[in-house]
Amino acid sequence: MSAADPVTREQARELAERELEKAVYHRDRPSFLDKMLDQIKEWLEDILPDPPSPGPGHGGGGLTLVILVVLAAVVVAAVLWWMRGRKNPSAKKALLEDVPTRAVDHRSAAERMAAEGRFAEAIRERLRAIARDLEERAILLPRPGRTALELAVEASSALPVDLMPGARVFDEVWYGDRPGTPEGYALLVALDDAVRAARPRPLEAV
Structure with missing residues (x-):
């Protein structure tokens, strides 16, 4: 499929799933992110309806899909980064530092x-x-x-x-x-x- 070809809903869903199912998005993934990923997939399906038959004026579908998948990936990566900071034992909870105090x-x-x-x-x-x-x-x-x-x-x-x-x-x-x-x-x-x-x-x- 070239960037100039129109993108169907099924193709958009498959591309989005392949991008969002990469290992980087699933490493130490909290359970609530499962729901968020499902919502992103549904959102992509809703905003990318099947285009009309191929013809002039429909060459922007591929570019639109790429932009949307990148945006979804950025959102997921940002949430994972925030969650890892919250879960990092070295970044939380220790009451005293390893220095002498009174x-x-x-x-x-x-x-x-x-x-x-x-x-x-x-x-x-x-x-x-x-x-x-x-x-x-x-x-x-x-x-x-x-x-x-x-x-x-x-x-x-x-x-x-x-x-x-x-x-x-x-x-x-x-x-x-x-x-x-x-x-x-x-x-x-x-x-x-x-x-x-x-x-x-x-x-x-x-």
Whole structure:
């Protein structure tokens, strides 16, 4: 088929399917993308009806198809790029970096940021202060890749303090695109105070 030949609906569908079914679009594909690909195929079928019999004035069908397939490929590639960034373990969730810091420094930074109205950053620094405090007191072993959820789970087995609400606030702000609020920061401050006042649970008798 030359670029000057008219494109039928069946040919357009087959070309679009071949393009969209390339491996690059399916690598680590989340399940919801299946539906999106189906919708793109249906969209192409709807906007590319069967042309009239071949004749003068119908040579732009091939070019139109190429443009539409390229646009569809760009959309899918952009969504996959965004999803990979969200799923990349190195780009998300780690609470502390692999650099030496002190709980007191995280608390000071949190207070300064809260005073400036930067509550998302203040929430992060206050939870980091809690994590460092637990490590400095040898309640938890240092682990740079620890997430907020893991911190809450591990701390709950060692202290009579539930950090899960604070971990949820942290994740909602930093990974759920929700704004930091004074109330969220106040919760982290209260949890930090509770952790500092708490004593480790006694070991169970063997």
